Amino acid sequence: MASNTANDRVETFDLIIIGTGSGNSIPSPALSDLKIAIVDDGRWFGGTCLNAGCIPTKMFVRPADLARNVREAGRLGVSTAGVDLDWNAVRDRVFGRIDPISQGGEAYRDSGEPNISLVRETVRFTGTHEITTTSGRVLRASQIVIGGGSRPRELEVLPFGDTVFTSDDAMRLESLPGRIVVIGGGVVAAEFAAIYSGFGAEVTQINRSPLFRDLDRDIRATFTSAGSRNWTIRTGVEVAEATHGDAGWTLTLTDASTLEADAVLVAAGRRPNTDRLDTPAAGFDHHEDGRLQVDEYQRVLLGGQPVGGVYALGDISSPHQLKHVANQDARIVASNLVAERADAPLTANTLGPVPYTVFSAPEIAVFGATLDEAKAAGKDAIEVRQDYGGTAWGWALEDTESFCKLVVERGSGKLLGAHIIGPDAPILLQPLIQAASFGQSVKGLARGQYWPHPAATEIIENALLHAEEEIQK
Numbered sequence: 001m002a003s004n005t006a007n008d009r010v011e012t013f014d015l016i017i018i019g020t021g022s023g024n025s026i027p028s029p030a031l032s033d034l035k036i037a038i039v040d041d042g043r044w045f046g047g048t049c050l051n052a053g054c055i056p057t058k059m060f061v062r063p064a065d066l067a068r069n070v071r072e073a074g075r076l077g078v079s080t081a082g083v084d085l086d087w088n089a090v091r092d093r094v095f096g097r098i099d100p101i102s103q104g105g106e107a108y109r110d111s112g113e114p115n116i117s118l119v120r121e122t123v124r125f126t127g128t129h130e131i132t133t134t135s136g137r138v139l140r141a142s143q144i145v146i147g148g149g150s151r152p153r154e155l156e157v158l159p160f161g162d163t164v165f166t167s168d169d170a171m172r173l174e175s176l177p178g179r180i181v182v183i184g185g186g187v188v189a190a191e192f193a194a195i196y197s198g199f200g201a202e203v204t205q206i207n208r209s210p211l212f213r214d215l216d217r218d219i220r221a222t223f224t225s226a227g228s229r230n231w232t233i234r235t236g237v238e239v240a241e242a243t244h245g246d247a248g249w250t251l252t253l254t255d256a257s258t259l260e261a262d263a264v265l266v267a268a269g270r271r272p273n274t275d276r277l278d279t280p281a282a283g284f285d286h287h288e289d290g291r292l293q294v295d296e297y298q299r300v301l302l303g304g305q306p307v308g309g310v311y312a313l314g315d316i317s318s319p320h321q322l323k324h325v326a327n328q329d330a331r332i333v334a335s336n337l338v339a340e341r342a343d344a345p346l347t348a349n350t351l352g353p354v355p356y357t358v359f360s361a362p363e364i365a366v367f368g369a370t371l372d373e374a375k376a377a378g379k380d381a382i383e384v385r386q387d388y389g390g391t392a393w394g395w396a397l398e399d400t401e402s403f404c405k406l407v408v409e410r411g412s413g414k415l416l417g418a419h420i421i422g423p424d425a426p427i428l429l430q431p432l433i434q435a436a437s438f439g440q441s442v443k444g445l446a447r448g449q450y451w452p453h454p455a456a457t458e459i460i461e462n463a464l465l466h467a468e469e470e471i472q473k
């Protein structure tokens, strides 16, 4: 029998898609005549959002919120006999729903379509249009989509292990530890601090800088004081040393204080998977933080020029590590793959602004500039604030801290930013995103439509009225 040569293992496709997160949405009837390989080495099929990100976290946030609301119901005159939350039951319900979706998707991609092959291996670039798998298969295609995502950043002082985990494992724990330290001051840390404390664990969140360092300063201050009612928040400190003994972890912080914990969740940001894919070996251009550089058509750049047929989407190239952004990138890529083959004009990715929402306790939803950022960018901008407590819905909630701030350009009346903290903030942001996306002025926006009374949307109506008044001064 003749032995295999390297060339025996070269397989040629029309299209290779790396990553089954948002990349998995690319195959469509318009591409059904192409020979496609979909590659993913993940522990689960379907990427981060479905298996370890957006969707399961929100399925844990909801019961944690319910329990917290019951515990706080006395404020509204409701007496309750206490509340218990069963971690294992919630976990099994959540993954009893998620895992079959992921497994069903994998089975379909594996054998459901004659033109698609699923490759469940780690790959790395060995040319601009060539990848090699760990077992030595060489896959080539005239079009390649890189949707390889990102992964949690590890801290040298606390390497990942059984009781030092990332968001990938944070929801699949065998049981809920009694004392958990959450490291990080971003959205992952904030959401898990709210989840674990809602389930009854003793949580300490530590971060080297203020929480949500890049957000509006009043949002930051309100989040920190409201969050502190449910878990302990320590800022301005880092873990200097960590030791593990019979009683669990002892963490020595940079201010020389110590913390005892049964487990540690590290949520210190995510790094793009370009190193795992060895995209530098193909010569592609990268940002300083390791993301791939793309043009407005999502084409990967090499020496500042787009590489024909090579596209990227989602966390591996975007400055926003968000699922709605990854999905929009994927829609642009899907359309441009077809257009490129037909020699038709490509579509630019021009959608904006990007909403950023935090499902913690409290919730946060923002887009665009703070007043300081708008002024620094040379805009003649004003800021207005509407407290929830100044509306009938805020009275119903007995709310004393939540608010919506708008940043508006004086002359045009255009919304430059919106910053909301409080119940349902992500929903309340949407009419503002809509106005900003379609370039509407705040002038006439409140009075040009009905706002149901006394719904929470009156917070937005009033904020718009204040803005209109302010820009006319």
Ligand SMILES: Cc1cc2nc3c(=O)[nH]c(=O)nc-3n(C[C@H](O)[C@H](O)[C@H](O)COP(=O)(O)OP(=O)(O)OC[C@H]3O[C@@H](n4cnc5c(N)ncnc54)[C@H](O)[C@@H]3O)c2cc1C
Residues within 6 Å of the ligand: 018, 019, 020, 021, 022, 023, 039, 040, 041, 042, 043, 044, 046, 047, 048, 049, 050, 052, 053, 054, 055, 057, 121, 122, 123, 124, 147, 148, 149, 150, 167, 188, 273, 276, 277, 313, 314, 315, 316, 320, 321, 322, 323, 324, 325, 326
């Ligand atoms: C805990 C958490 C909660 C989140 N919540 C939200 C939220 O509420 N809203 C929101 O908008 N966003 C949220 N996000 C962010 C969101 O999940 C991501 O922005 C999104 O999933 C990125 O999608 P993607 O397609 O770029 O990558 P992914 O979905 O991560 O897919 C990348 C895939 O590529 C595979 N891969 C990587 N390297 C290789 C290789 N060398 N070989 C083979 N395969 C490889 C990986 O295994 C993975 O399956 C959350 C993230 C986390 C971690």
Ligand SMILES: NC(=O)c1ccc[n+]([C@@H]2O[C@H](COP(=O)([O-])OP(=O)(O)OC[C@H]3O[C@@H](n4cnc5c(N)ncnc54)[C@H](O)[C@@H]3O)[C@@H](O)[C@H]2O)c1
Residues within 6 Å of the ligand: 155, 183, 184, 185, 186, 187, 188, 189, 191, 207, 208, 209, 211, 212, 238, 267, 268, 269, 270, 320, 321, 322, 356, 357, 358, 359
């Ligand atoms: N609701 C949502 O939309 C949602 C939810 C979860 C995650 N995500 C996405 O996932 C991404 C990752 O979230 P994240 O919270 O891990 O990252 P992040 O970038 O939001 O926050 C990282 C935090 O880690 C801290 N940090 C960084 N390096 C550190 C170090 N060496 N030691 C100690 N602390 C350190 C930073 O100060 C920062 O507070 C986010 O960018 C977000 O877009 C979105």
